[in-house]
Amino acid sequence: MTSTIDKLRAIVWRDLLTAIRHRSGFVVTLAGLLIELAAFYFLSRAIGPGFRPGGVEYFPFLMVGTGVYTFFVMSAQAFLSAVQEAQQTGTLEVLMTTSTAPAELLVLSSFSAFAGNLVNLLVYFFAGVAVFRASIHANVLSCVAVLVFSLAIALALGIAAATLQVAFQKGSALLWLLGSGVWFLSGTMFPIQSLPCPLELLARALPLTYAVDGTRQALLEGRSIAAMAPTLAALAGFSLVLLPLALGGLLLSLRRARQDGTLSFY
Amino acid sequence: MDRVEFESVRKIFRHRPALFNWLGRERGGVTIALKDVSFSAGCAEILVLLGPNGSGKTTALKLISTMLLPDAGAVRVGGFDAERDAGRVRRQVGIAVATERSFFPRLSARENLEFFGALDEVSRRERAQRIDAVLRDTGLEEQADTLVMKFSSGMYQRLGIARALVKRPSVLLLDEPTRSLDAANAAHLWTAVRALARQQTTVLLATHNFAEAVAVADRLLLLHRGELLANRPVSDGESAETLRSFYFQMTGEIDEALAPGNRSLR
Numbered sequence: 397m398t399s400t401i402d403k404l405r406a407i408v409w410r411d412l413l414t415a416i417r418h419r420s421g422f423v424v425t426l427a428g429l430l431i432e433l434a435a436f437y438f439l440s441r442a443i444g445p446g447f448r449p450g451g452v453e454y455f456p457f458l459m460v461g462t463g464v465y466t467f468f469v470m471s472a473q474a475f476l477s478a479v480q481e482a483q484q485t486g487t488l489e490v491l492m493t494t495s496t497a498p499a500e501l502l503v504l505s506s507f508s509a510f511a512g513n514l515v516n517l518l519v520y521f522f523a524g525v526a527v528f529r530a531s532i533h534a535n536v537l538s539c540v541a542v543l544v545f546s547l548a549i550a551l552a553l554g555i556a557a558a559t560l561q562v563a564f565q566k567g568s569a570l571l572w573l574l575g576s577g578v579w580f581l582s583g584t585m586f587p588i589q590s591l592p593c594p595l596e597l598l599a600r601a602l603p604l605t606y607a608v609d610g611t612r613q614a615l616l617e618g619r620s621i622a623a624m625a626p627t628l629a630a631l632a633g634f635s636l637v638l639l640p641l642a643l644g645g646l647l648l649s650l651r652r653a654r655q656d657g658t659l660s661f662y
Numbered sequence: 663m664d665r666v667e668f669e670s671v672r673k674i675f676r677h678r679p680a681l682f683n684w685l686g687r688e689r690g691g692v693t694i695a696l697k698d699v700s701f702s703a704g705c706a707e708i709l710v711l712l713g714p715n716g717s718g719k720t721t722a723l724k725l726i727s728t729m730l731l732p733d734a735g736a737v738r739v740g741g742f743d744a745e746r747d748a749g750r751v752r753r754q755v756g757i758a759v760a761t762e763r764s765f766f767p768r769l770s771a772r773e774n775l776e777f778f779g780a781l782d783e784v785s786r787r788e789r790a791q792r793i794d795a796v797l798r799d800t801g802l803e804e805q806a807d808t809l810v811m812k813f814s815s816g817m818y819q820r821l822g823i824a825r826a827l828v829k830r831p832s833v834l835l836l837d838e839p840t841r842s843l844d845a846a847n848a849a850h851l852w853t854a855v856r857a858l859a860r861q862q863t864t865v866l867l868a869t870h871n872f873a874e875a876v877a878v879a880d881r882l883l884l885l886h887r888g889e890l891l892a893n894r895p896v897s898d899g900e901s902a903e904t905l906r907s908f909y910f911q912m913t914g915e916i917d918e919a920l921a922p923g924n925r926s927l928r
Contacts, residue, residue: 399783406780410766410773417768417809486764493727494781495753495829501781654731657675657724 403496404504411478411508429520430527436462437528449587452616456530459521460615461584464608467517468550469574474509475554476571479561489659498650499643506554510547521615531616538614538621545631546607552638555646563649565661574604583608603634663741664702665864666709666726666833671699671735673721673888695721697888698735703833703866703881708859710875710896711868712909713885719868720760722885723835726866727757739833753783756831758822760838767811771802771821774810775828782829789828796824799854801847815842823851827858834858836867840874852877872902872909886913 415422440447440455447454479502482488492498524530557570581588581595582604588596599605610627613619621628653659673696696718703709711719724730725737728748737744739751765774772793779789797806800820805813810821819842826834836855840848855865855878869875875882876896882905884892891912896905910917 402780402786406777410769410777413773414766414768485767486759487766489724489729490757490759490764490778490825491781493729493752493755493757494778495749495783496781497749651731654729655733657721657730659729 400500400504403500404507407504407508408511411512415512425516426519429516430523432462432466433459433520433524433528450612452612453531455528456524456532456616457612458585459524459528459530460612461608463517463520463524464546464611465579465582465584465604466520467513467546468553468604468607469571469579470516471506471510471513471550472554472557472574473571474513475506476557476561476568478505478509479558483561483565483660486660492650492654492659499647502555502558502646503551503643506551506558509554510550514547533618534615535618535620538619538624539611541621541628542607542610542614542624542631545628545635546611548635548639549603549607549631552635552642555642556638559642559645559649562646562653562659578602578604581605603631603638606630606634663705665705665707665740666703666866667736667738668699668701668722668725669736669738671696671722671725671732671737673718673725673730674733694888696725696732699885699888699890700735701883701890701893703864705832705864706859706862708855708865708867708878708880709883710879710881711866711883711885712870712872712875712905713868714870714913714915716887717885718888719870719885720837723757723837723866723868726751726833727755727835728752729757753829754831755833755835756826756829757835758819758826758837758839760841763818765810765818765821765825768809770807770809771797771813771817771824772806774821775825778825779828784829792828792830793824796827799827800824801850816844816847819843820847831863833864833866836865838869838871839867840869840871848874849877872905876900876902876905884909884912 436458437455440453440458443454445453449457479488482491491501494501525532553570553574557568560566560570581591581599582602583599588599588605591599606627610624610631613624613627650659653661672694675693675695677690677692699718699722701709711722713719721730725732725744726739728744728751731745740754742750742754744751766777769777775793775796776789779793780786784792797803800823802817802820802824805817810818813821819839823836823839826836840851843851852874855867859865859880865878867874867878879896881895882892883890892908906917
């Protein structure tokens with residue numbers, strides 16, 4: 397356990413130092429978040445106060461939808477970039493020869509990638525409330541519960557992208573899918589009930605839909621854990637299925653890459 | 663007991679052409695990197711793998727480090743199978759790869775070693791002391807706090823050796839360790855390698871440099887096109903010229919230094 401904490405500390409410290417030494421990176425990210433929020437604020441004003449999807453104001457609805465969606469995509473992207481960079485420099489092969497098991501190493505690395513984007517998400521919500529006066533009624537316990545399951549699902553997506561990258565050198569395919577189809581099916585910008593029936597059914601099969609909806613229920617409506625039990629159960633179900641599947645896939649792809657000698661192919 | 667055992671090891675790389683390969687000229691097929699190779703290395707022995715490019719030297723080192731898996735046969739380190747007990751094997755093996763840039767560019771030399779030391783489960787208490795020692799031994803003391811993106815090829819190579827030594831491996835694998843080093847640094851490395859063997863470390867060194875081979879080897883493995891052509895001790899005082907003659911005699915290749923009329927590149 398001590399050794400795992402020490403490894404996690406080393407990975408987070410490496411990523412923090414690398415991020416800091418990119419100098420203006422943090423400022424650019426922060427500016428990007430504020431500009432995005434401003435765009436959604438003015439969009440909601442243009443649409444007018446009459447549009448209240450699910451009974452909440454449109455700006456907080458947009459803020460949560462886009463914030464959670466961006467967290468998922470950017471976390472998976474950050475983790476995938478780390479794997480791609482390690483392949484290009486040859487670091488991945490060396491990392492696979494350390495005393496740390498490959499699966500442990502990749503899961504710890506993904507935690508670090510997600511931690512950075514979780515900070516961005518919290519800054520995004522804070523700026524939405526403090527600067528653009530988004531009204532929230534948070535239930536802290538429910539928020540934590542949704543966050544834990546959402547993290548597990550995001551972790552599974554990141555690991556799945558890394559698996560595709562190691563196996564076929566095409567981890568970006570999953571991100572493309574997230575970026576093209578999933579964003580409009582998961583209720584990011586409008587309620588999924590607006591979709592035609594077949595698409596609504598498809599939307600209900602996506603874990604991101606429940607992460608977005610759950611965050612809205614917990615953060616904007618202040619629902620208790622009991623009141624949002626169906627959403628939490630769906631999130632738990634997705635976590636329990638997707639995380640072991642992604643980990644199993646990653647282990648298989650790493651084994652195949654060691655067999656074929658393609659660990660550093662990119 | 664032998665510390666490293668290779669038992670009838672066969673390694674094949676399969677080249678699978680892309681799906682729409684008919685659009686280009688990529689060739690499929692197989693490369694037999696190692697053909698039923700058997701050898702062993704004892705405790706405190708320095709074994710040099712000599713051979714031309716593509717002879718299977720690096721593949722042999724990668725198999726011992728668990729970066730690759732064999733297609734047939736067995737690789738054992740300290741009695742543990744590299745496929746079934748990869749974790750136990752990795753704890754004993756340190757590898758300095760020929761890929762120069764397998765580091766995190768925005769971390770300093772010391773920070774890189776701290777990171778890899780943590781993944782190699784070197785305790786925090788011992789880590790700083792060991793890192794200072796390997797930086798001193800590889801002549802990188804003055805560059806310890808320089809970002810490695812500013813390093814020269816030779817400095818990268820020395821840092822790679824330092825990284826392999828931090829965990830104090832019982833088996834050290836060096837892949838062309840003096841390729842980018844000047845004469846003085848190469849001679850310093852050979853002295854260091856002999857000192858490590860005196861401390862009971864088994865060293866396997868891949869090279870195509872005859873002077874390097876006679877300078878450090880206790881025993882020599884001559885590999886050619888994946889086949890083990892010779893496995894013999896290197897006698898005290900054996901010259902690079904003697905070894906050169908032996909090499910060309912065994913491989914059947916033409917020594918162009920002796921046959922100036924034949925200038926064709928093979």
